[in-house]
Amino acid sequence: MRIPSLLSALALLASTHAQTPADFEAAMKEHFTADAPGGAAIVSKGGTVLYEGAIGMADMAKGEALTAEDQFRIGSVSKQFAAVAIMQLAEQGKLQLDDEIQKYVDFPRKEKPITITHLLTHSSGIPSFTDLPLYQPEAYAKDIELTEIIALFADLHLEFEPGTRFSYSNSGYLLLTAIVERASGLSWTAYAESTCSSRPA
16 A cells, blocks of 8 residues: 555655655655645654645645645544543543533434443434435535534434444544533644644744
8 A cells, every 4th residue: 555655765764854845846756646646644753844845736636736835635533532532531531431422512302321431332212314315425615514413413313222232423523522622622633733733833
């Protein structure tokens, strides 16, 4: 796979003393070309940005080149940060894992209680909104409020009794971000940047 080898190359360059932006650019060019779907990278060491750049296309159909400022659909990579945030808030006493989710988020009560643990472990029974027919791929390109996404699945029946089965659920982790916001008093972005990010200013 090209991404792990690219990450290894960039990390190796960052660990040497003779790296230049051209060295990082050369490593990127071994994995991406200007006329194909591209990639972006930022490499920092000791709080100093050594390289920030992008190569390739952001939108093949529109012929738009990728830039270092473009945003990527990172999907489930963010779930680990949501889980860490929940555990941090639990350690701080701002929530308990066996709390019912309605303590923190406006969500209809269901046939059985749903706890934060159920959301964390994909055992809530809440249908995943990304599996719903009304959720189309184009939706990924649109800005939408958290409450609007929650409304897509809030009134649906549970697929099973919470805690009795495992079923991967994007809805559960979306609700966890809402819980982080309520328990911390910060937006999800602000909380994640203040506790989970080490990007230099």
